[in-house]
Ligand code: PMP
């Protein structure tokens with residue numbers, strides 16, 4: 001707490017994913033041999049056809065401010081992508097391009113929430129949802145799901161969490177951190193509850209859409225009775241390995257898109273112009289162009305699950321998408337390991353970092369204090385070595 005800083009930032013937590021990645025980087029710089037499985041970031045390079053489009057955009061002299069909500073040609077590519085992949089129909093006025101899906105989410109919280117409005121978060125949830133909501137005055141309301149239920153909430157649990165203050169629900173499918181994918185039937189069952197509460201806006205974060213090993217990605221907005229109350233969030237960070245290029249976007253009811261445009265116009269303006277042009281090419285190409293990355297993630301999932309199964313004390317389910325496993329490690333609570341007393345998932349993640357040199361992220365940050373998140377967006381050799389080290393320090 002620093003009294004010179006605002007209450008807002010004093011009360012905010014640091015992003016646990018970025019904090020762990022920074023800690024791992026620092027230890028590496030000190031010469032320690034650290035394997036980073038903390039950050040959800042594909043280790044592939046950007047596909048050549050996307051790189052070429054960016055180089056061409058520089059040569060074509062793109063340099064000035066873009067429209068705040070994105071170039072019209074990019075909006076057209078996004079509209080085409082939403083139709084092709086999600087059977088969603090949007091007009092240009094319903095699209096807003098932002099500096100990463102993270103900014104899309106922050107815009108939405110700022111334009112939708114008033115002080116005290118409740119934000120329903122099926123837990124585990126992505127680390128930033130709670131703080132993005134709180135900074136906008138919202139109150140996170142966790143709806144816990146367990147590993148036994150593949151980390152998916154039931155319609156009954158959703159309905160029990162709804163109050164007259166419920167304003168928004170944010171979820172991701174495929175889910176970061178659990179990798180869970182809601183089937184069409186499961187989403188429909190949640191929609192059947194939500195249609196009874198028309199004040200609730202649903203934010204459907206679909207950034208892992210293509211990294212799905214069971215097929216059948218379903219957008220909440222594709223249900224006719226949810227279309228007017230759902231915002232579809234997506235971006236190119238994960239599918240095209242473009243994390244540092246910072247492009248995210250939404251398809252939304254027009255009044256919400258206009259509000260995000262207004263907010264963004266005062267805060268950051270349009271997203272990077274070169275990255276926007278490259279994104280047009282990325283989205284115009286069929287998803288089959290990036291299937292090689294999805295196939296590699298699927299192989300790595302198989303590998304990490306088989307190696308984790310050999311480590312006693314880890315309870316793991318089979319994630320259906322994204323590139324994370326989210327094992328329950330509560331078996332170790334109350335135990336002493338190499339002089340470290342393990343009282344929490346955070347203690348356990350710090351123990352793994354100190355003794356095995358493996359960076360993971362505590363589940364507390366994702367709303368599940370029994371688990372840790374392991375990203376397998378890493379090379380097979382790093383995955384093998386990390387699991388070997390973890391097994392050794394636990395023996
Ligand atoms: N949503 C989820 C579920 C994520 O994992 C991430 C990862 N950063 C984001 C949103 C934000 O992505 P970006 O800002 O890189 O587009």
Ligand code: GLU
Nearest residue numbers: 015017018038039040176
């Ligand atoms: N979304 C990624 C993760 O969860 C990147 C880090 C971040 O933006 O929080 O690890």
